[in-house]
Amino acid sequence: MSFVVAKDLCRTFDLSEPWIVRKLTMQPKRLLKAVDHVNFEIERGTTYALVGESGSGKSTIANMVVGLMQPSAGSITIDGQNLGNASMNRQEQQRLRRRIQMVFQSPYASLNPRWKVGDILSEPMRAFNLIDGATAQRRRVAELLEQVGMSETDAGKFPHEFSGGQRQRISIARALASQPEVIICDEPTSALDVSVQAQVLNLLKSLQQDFGLTYLFITHDLAVVSTMANKIGVLNQGVLVEEQATVDLFSKPQQDYTKMLLSAAPKIEFSS
Amino acid sequence: MHRFFDSDFFYAFRRSPIAIVSLIVVVFMVLSALLANFIAPTNPFDAASLNLMNGFTAPMEPNAFTGETFLLGTDDQGRDLFSAILFGLRVSLFVGLMAVGLAMVLGVLLGLIAGYVGGWLDTLIMRLADIQMTFPSILIAMLIFGVARGLLPAELREEMAITVLILSIGLSEWVNFARTVRGSTMVEKEKEYVAAARLIGLNRWQIMLRHILPNVLGPVLVIATITLALAIIAEATLSFLGVGAPRTEPSLGTLIRIGQDFLFSGEWWILLFPALTLLALALSVNLFGDWLRDTLNPRLR
Numbered sequence: 001m002s003f004v005v006a007k008d009l010c011r012t013f014d015l016s017e018p019w020i021v022r023k024l025t026m027q028p029k030r031l032l033k034a035v036d037h038v039n040f041e042i043e044r045g046t047t048y049a050l051v052g053e054s055g056s057g058k059s060t061i062a063n064m065v066v067g068l069m070q071p072s073a074g075s076i077t078i079d080g081q082n083l084g085n086a087s088m089n090r091q092e093q094q095r096l097r098r099r100i101q102m103v104f105q106s107p108y109a110s111l112n113p114r115w116k117v118g119d120i121l122s123e124p125m126r127a128f129n130l131i132d133g134a135t136a137q138r139r140r141v142a143e144l145l146e147q148v149g150m151s152e153t154d155a156g157k158f159p160h161e162f163s164g165g166q167r168q169r170i171s172i173a174r175a176l177a178s179q180p181e182v183i184i185c186d187e188p189t190s191a192l193d194v195s196v197q198a199q200v201l202n203l204l205k206s207l208q209q210d211f212g213l214t215y216l217f218i219t220h221d222l223a224v225v226s227t228m229a230n231k232i233g234v235l236n237q238g239v240l241v242e243e244q245a246t247v248d249l250f251s252k253p254q255q256d257y258t259k260m261l262l263s264a265a266p267k268i269e270f271s272s
Numbered sequence: 273m274h275r276f277f278d279s280d281f282f283y284a285f286r287r288s289p290i291a292i293v294s295l296i297v298v299v300f301m302v303l304s305a306l307l308a309n310f311i312a313p314t315n316p317f318d319a320a321s322l323n324l325m326n327g328f329t330a331p332m333e334p335n336a337f338t339g340e341t342f343l344l345g346t347d348d349q350g351r352d353l354f355s356a357i358l359f360g361l362r363v364s365l366f367v368g369l370m371a372v373g374l375a376m377v378l379g380v381l382l383g384l385i386a387g388y389v390g391g392w393l394d395t396l397i398m399r400l401a402d403i404q405m406t407f408p409s410i411l412i413a414m415l416i417f418g419v420a421r422g423l424l425p426a427e428l429r430e431e432m433a434i435t436v437l438i439l440s441i442g443l444s445e446w447v448n449f450a451r452t453v454r455g456s457t458m459v460e461k462e463k464e465y466v467a468a469a470r471l472i473g474l475n476r477w478q479i480m481l482r483h484i485l486p487n488v489l490g491p492v493l494v495i496a497t498i499t500l501a502l503a504i505i506a507e508a509t510l511s512f513l514g515v516g517a518p519r520t521e522p523s524l525g526t527l528i529r530i531g532q533d534f535l536f537s538g539e540w541w542i543l544l545f546p547a548l549t550l551l552a553l554a555l556s557v558n559l560f561g562d563w564l565r566d567t568l569n570p571r572l573r
C-alpha cells in the first residue's frame with residue numbers, strides 16, 4: 001500500500017443561514033461540496049502535487065490530510081494508519097501527528113509574532129518529547145536553522161526581523177523539528193518573489209533527498225509544480241479531473257480543463 | 273531600554289504636554305500613597321494619638337487650644353487631614369488597582385474563551401456582557417456589594433469591606449476587556465501559527481494562553497488604564513454613599529462623605545482637600561489613558 005492514501009475523500013460546508021432564519025424565510029439548506037470523492041495515493045519519498053484554481057478545494061484537502069479538519073466522508077491513511085481513528089489514545093495520536101507536518105502559505109501569519117525563532121523551533125520537540133533539556137534543544141535548533149540555510153544566531157530574533165523567504169525557511173525548519181515523514185506544503189512559495197521562490201523550492205527538494213520526505217505539494221502555479229512533482233493531480237471544483245506523471249501531464253494532457261490551465265500558465269521550462 | 277527611548281511612542285510622549293503632566297501627577301500620587309507611612313506627620317488610624325481638642329483646626333492656622341498647626345487642617349475628631357488624605361489615597365489606589373486587575377483577568381479569560389471556543393459558550397458570555405452593559409456599572413457594583421454584605425456574618429462586614437469593594441467593582445468592569453479580547457482572538461485564531469500549534473497536538477488552553485494571549489494583550493493595557501480611572505471613581509462613589517470603605521479605613525470617597533457634613537458649617541477644608549485629590553487622581557489617570565489609546569491604538573476610540 002502507498003504511504004499516503006486518500007480514499008473517497010469528501011468535504012461539504014454548510015453555508016446555510018441559522019436554523020431560525022431559514023425556517024422563517026423558507027430557504028432550503030445550502031451545502032457546498034468543496035471536495036467531492038477525491039482519491040489519490042502518494043508513494044514514500046515522492047512528491048504529489050495538487051493543482052487547481054482558487055477555490056477548487058486544495059487547502060481543504062491539505063487540512064484534512066494533516067488532521068486539522070475532519071472529512072465529511074472517506075478516509076486518509078498514513079503508513080496504514082487511519083487518521084480519523086477515534087479509538088486512538090492521546091499517545092498514539094501524538095505519535096501519528098509527529099509524522100505529518102505542514103508548511104503554510106503565509107510567511108507572515110504562520111509564525112507567532114511574539115515568539116522568538118528559537119522558541120518556535122523548540123516547541124515541537126517539547127510537544128513530542130523528542131529532545132530533553134535546554135542545551136540539547138538549543139543545539140538542535142541551531143542544527144535545524146543550518147539545515148534550512150540560516151544561522152545559529154537567528155534563534156534569538158523575532159519573526160518580524162526576517163524577509164518573507166527567510167520566514168518560509170523558518171517555517172520549514174519548524175516542520176522538520178518534529179522529524180516528520182510527510183510534509184504538506186500549501187502554496188509555500190506563492191507569497192514570495194520569483195527569485196526567492198526558486199531558492200525555497202530547491203531547499204525543499206534537497207531536504208527531501210536528505211531525509212526521504214514525502215510531499216503533498218499544493219499550488220495553483222504549474223511552473224512551480226513542474227520542477228517539484230513526480231505526479232500531479234488536477235482539481236476542478238472539488239473533483240479530481242486528471243492525474244498523471246508530471247512529464248506526461250505537460251506533454252499530453254487528457255482533459256480540456258488541464259489544457260486550459262496549461263495554456264494559462266507562463267512558459268514552463270523543464271529543469272530536471 | 274535604549275530602543276524604547278528611540279521609539280515613536282516615546283517621541284509622541286515627549287510631544288504631548290497632557291501626557292507628561294498627567295503621568296507626573298499619577299506617579300507623584302502613587303509614590304505618596306506608597307510612602308504614606310513616612311510622609312504623613314501623624315497616623316490617622318491610631319485613635320490613641322488623636323486629640324479631640326485639635327478638632328476643626330483650619331489649614332495653616334494654629335489651634336486655639338493646643339497651638340498646633342496643620343498643613344491642611346483637621347476634621348471633627350482632630351485628625352490631621354493631610355495624613356488622612358495620604359492614607360485615603362492609598363486605599364483608593366489599592367482598591368482601584370485590585371479591581372482593575374480582577375476585571376482584567378476575568379475579562380481577558382472570558383474573551384479568550386468566547387473568541388476561541390465559540391459556539392454556545394460564546395453566545396452565553398457575550399449575552400451576559402450585553403445585559404451587564406445595559407446597567408450602569410456603579411449599579412452592578414452596588415448590587416454585588418449588597419448581596420455580598422448580606423451573605424457575610426455581621427462581625428466580618430467591617431473587616432471584609434475592602435475585599436467586597438474590590439470584588440464588586442472588578443465584577444462590574446470586565447465587559448470591555450472581554451469584548452476587545454474576543455474580537456482580536458477571533459482574528460488570531462484563523463492565523464496559521466495557531467494551525468501549526470494544533471498540528472503538534474497542543475490543547476485549547478495551551479493555544480489560548482501561550483499563543484493567542486500574547487497577541488491580544490496590546491489593547492488590554494489601554495483599557496486597563498481607562499478602567500482604572502472608572503474604578504477609582506466607582507470606589508469613591510460607593511464610599512461616598514456609605515457602602516464602601518469603612519470609617520476605620522477611609523478612602524478618599526469616605527473622607528469626602530465625612531467632609532460633606534461640615535461644608536455648610538464653615539469647615540470647608542474637610543471636604544475640599546480630599547475632593548481635589550480625588551479629582552486630580554481620576555482626571556490624570558483618565559487623561560493618560562486617553563492619550564495611550566489615541567497613540568497606541570486609535571481604532572479603539
Ligand SMILES: Nc1ncnc2c1ncn2[C@@H]1O[C@H](COP(=O)(O)OP(=O)(O)OP(=O)(O)O)[C@@H](O)[C@H]1O
Pocket residue numbers: 013014032034052053054055056057058059060061220
Ligand atoms: N471553513 C469553511 N467554511 C465554508 N466554506 C469554506 C471553508 N473553507 C473553505 N471553504 C470553501 O470551500 C471551497 C474550497 O476552498 P479551499 O480553501 O480549499 O480552496 P483552495 O483551492 O485552497 O483555494 P486558494 O487557491 O484560494 O487557496 C471554497 O469555495 C471555499 O469558499
Ligand SMILES: [Mg+2]
Pocket residue numbers: 058059060186
Ligand atoms: Mg488554499
